[in-house]
Amino acid sequence: xxxxxxxxxxxxxxxxxxxxxxxxxxxxxxxxxxxxxxxxxxxxxxxxxxxxxxxxxxxxxxxxxxxxxxxxxxxxxxxxxxxxxxxxxxxxxxxxxxxxxxxxxxxxxxxxxxxxxxxxxxxxxxxxxxxxxxxxxxxxxxxxxxxxxxxxxxxxxxxxxxxxxxxxxxxxxxxxxxxxxxxxxxxxxxxxxxxxxxxxxxxxxxxxxxxxxxxxxxxxxxxxxxxxxxxxxxxxxxxxxxxxxxxxxxxxxxxxxxxxxxxxxxxxxxxxxxxxxxxxxxxxxxxxxxxxxxxxxxxxxxxxxxxxxxxxxxxxxxxxxxxxxxxxxxxxxxxxxxxxxxxxxxxxxxxxxxxxxxxxxxxxxxxxxxxxxxxxxxxxxxxxxxxxxxxxxxxxxxxxxxxxxxxxxxxxxxxxxxxxxxxxxxxxxxxxxxxxxxxxxxxxxxxxxxxxxxxxxxxxxxxxxxxxxxxxxxx
Numbered sequence: 293x294x295x296x297x298x299x300x301x302x303x304x305x306x307x308x309x310x311x312x313x314x315x316x317x318x319x320x321x322x323x324x325x326x327x328x329x330x331x332x333x334x335x336x337x338x339x340x341x342x343x344x345x346x347x348x349x350x351x352x353x354x355x356x357x358x359x360x361x362x363x364x365x366x367x368x369x370x371x372x373x374x375x376x377x378x379x380x381x382x383x384x385x386x387x388x389x390x391x392x393x394x395x396x397x398x399x400x401x402x403x404x405x406x407x408x409x410x411x412x413x414x415x416x417x418x419x420x421x422x423x424x425x426x427x428x429x430x431x432x433x434x435x436x437x438x439x440x441x442x443x444x445x446x447x448x449x450x451x452x453x454x455x456x457x458x459x460x461x462x463x464x465x466x467x468x469x470x471x472x473x474x475x476x477x478x479x480x481x482x483x484x485x486x487x488x489x490x491x492x493x494x495x496x497x498x499x500x501x502x503x504x505x506x507x508x509x510x511x512x513x514x515x516x517x518x519x520x521x522x523x524x525x526x527x528x529x530x531x532x533x534x535x536x537x538x539x540x541x542x543x544x545x546x547x548x549x550x551x552x553x554x555x556x557x558x559x560x561x562x563x564x565x566x567x568x569x570x571x572x573x574x575x576x577x578x579x580x581x582x583x584x585x586x587x588x589x590x591x592x593x594x595x596x597x598x599x600x601x602x603x604x605x606x607x608x609x610x611x612x613x614x615x616x617x618x619x620x621x622x623x624x625x626x627x628x629x630x631x632x633x634x635x636x637x638x639x640x641x642x643x644x645x646x647x648x649x650x651x652x653x654x655x656x657x658x659x660x661x662x663x664x665x666x667x668x669x670x671x672x673x674x675x676x677x678x679x680x681x682x683x684x685x686x687x688x689x690x691x692x693x694x695x696x697x698x699x700x701x702x703x704x705x706x707x708x709x710x711x712x713x714x715x716x717x718x719x720x721x722x723x724x725x726x727x728x729x730x731x732x733x734x735x736x737x738x739x740x741x742x743x744x745x746x747x748x749x750x751x752x753x754x755x756x757x758x759x760x761x762x763x764x765x766x767x
Contacts, residue, residue: 313519314723315464315500317631318689321665323496324528324557325587325616325639328423328472329353330397332370333710333762337699338645339658343594343608344538344548346486349400349421352474354592354608355550356488357536359419359478362402368764372397372424375757378431380722382750383676385434393426397760412482419476419490427468427498431722433750435460435505438678441744445510446572457506457742460514462724468498476534486538494530494555499523504725504735506742517735517742520727524563530555530587538594548594554614557585566736574736584619588612588639605646612639635666645697654701654710662693664720671723672746680746688749691720699760708764716756723747 329340331350342350346358348366376391400421407413439459447453476490502519536550559582566576591613596606616632618625645658670684699712727734727743734743 313500313502313522314689315466315502315522316628319466319498319500320585320616320628320632321636321690323427323470323498324530324555324585327492327494327555328425328470330370330372330423330425331421332368332398332400332764333699333712333760334647334654334656334701335398336714336758336760337656337658337697337710337712338606338647339643339660339695339697339714341606341608341643341645341658341660343550343592343606344546344596345598345604345606346478346538346548349402349419350398351478351488352400352419352421352476352490352492352534353423355536355538355548355594356419356474356476356490356534357478357486357538357548357550359402359417359476359488360415360480360486361478361538362404362417362419363415365401365403365767366764367401367767368399368762369396370398370760370762373759374426376426376429377755377757378429379753379755380431380433380750381752382433382748383436383438385436387432387434389430389432391426391428391430393428395424395426397425398423413479414483415478415480417478417480419474419478421474422471424469424471427466427470427496429466430463431752432463433461433722433724433748436674436676436678436748437507438676439674439748440678441506441742443508443740443742445740447510453510455508455510457508457515459725459748460505460507462504462748463501464722464724465501465503466498468496470498471495484540488536490534492532492534492552492555494528494532494557496526496528496530499525502724515737515739517737518564518566519735520566520733521563524561526559526561528557528559530557532556532587544597544599546596546598548592548596550592550594552590552592554589555587557587559583559585566741567732568741572740574738574741576736583621583625586617586619588616589614590639602649603647606644608643610639610641610643614638635669637663637665637667639663639665652703654699654703656697656699656701656712658695658697660693660695660697662695664692665690671749672726673723673749674746683749685721685723685749687720688723689720691718693718701762706766708762708766710760710762710764712760712762714756714758714760716754716758718754720752720754722750722752724750
């Protein structure tokens with residue numbers, strides 16, 4: 293394997309954001325540390341809150357002990373239609389972009405095996421679940437001609453000249469799919485204690501782009517540039533394991549806990565490396581590298597209150613116990629690890645979900661809040677009037693996430709149909725454009741490169757409107 297590394301100094305956020313594409317940081321958290329939580333319509337309507345309730349295959353997404361709660365077999369498939377809208381605002385100008393995708397978001401099932409003995413062990417159940425979600429995400433930011441970067445150039449006569457490159461626009465563009473497959477076992481002890489374990493297999497296939505447009509005043513020409521080391525494509529496989537327990541304190545109150553190991557990822561990447569030739573023109577080579585990444589370990593505590601057969605409410609709290617970490621194969625991974633050590637905040641998420649039954653009808657709702665994954669950071673950035681200076685930002689790169697869910701269903705006996713809607717919203721500060729000329733980490737066109745030690749930072753609002761339809765069979 294060919295391997296390219298960056299030789300970097302310092303561990304400050306300001307320096308690091310000059311050194312690599314921001315999407316590397318964003319994908320490390322948004323993709324590799326945040327596995328799919330797309331379940332059945334019931335699960336999605338309750339905002340993923342079922343850690344102490346269980347009873348079907350979506351237990352594998354939170355607490356595999358929930359498999360042991362099932363007393364009948366169940367299989368289901370869920371159609372997922374997801375809408376993703378980004379609005380990026382800079383200097384009073386906003387750019388909107390919508391993406392709508394449809395696929396089979398989840399399929400799963402539980403097989404129950406009743407133990408016909410006098411032992412207090414009542415059931416041993418097996419479950420499987422596969423969740424798939426699109427990673428496609430496009431964030432385009434308008435230009436601001438107040439932001440101008442000088443560049444030393446040579447004209448057609450061989451004379452040294454200074455050109456000014458006015459910033460005219462930027463886009464992060466990501467394509468791909470993420471899949472998680474869970475296989476688990478749950479056990480029922482005396483209808484009061486439930487134990488479970490699962491193995492979880494992960495797969496990611498993505499392409500990432502980071503590009504910008506500049507206008508050169510010397511020839512009034514617009515040039516398109518790509519960030520160093522982009523575009524890149526990755527194919528990655530990961531593995532994790534989960535253990536869980538649920539206990540009935542009373543007939544109405546249940547408490548649960550689960551712990552999921554880190555996901556150990558193996559990544560294979562193809563990327564573009566740009567350089568300036570002896571003739572002064574820009575060329576690029578494609579390289580292959582492999583990386584190993586470890587996502588944070590997570591623990592979830594749950595409580596459920598079931599006062600009657602017609603009503604249930606559940607609360608989950610998930611906390612990250614470790615920080616993301618790359619296997620060090622060069623200075624680039626060392627800098628990534630230093631950045632996460634200094635700036636990453638451990639995951640914290642709370643989910644609340646409830647279900648109410650009116651004969652065969654089911655009404656469901658839920659809410660989830662996940663905190664911002666990064667501490668506030670100070671970086672060098674441009675103001676709207678084009679002046680560079682140090683500025684402090686909260687919610688830089690990624691922000692807090694709010695999820696509201698609602699749904700209904702109807703139980704026909706052996707068959708059931710459920711529908712759900714989710715609204716997921718987040719706001720964050722979106723940095724781009726910075727690069728370090730000494731290390732060649734700026735932006736490159738076919739003619740020349742441009743590097744600025746300061747970032748442009750836009751305000752991004754992300755809204756996801758998701759619809760789900762589940763058809764299931766009980767046996």
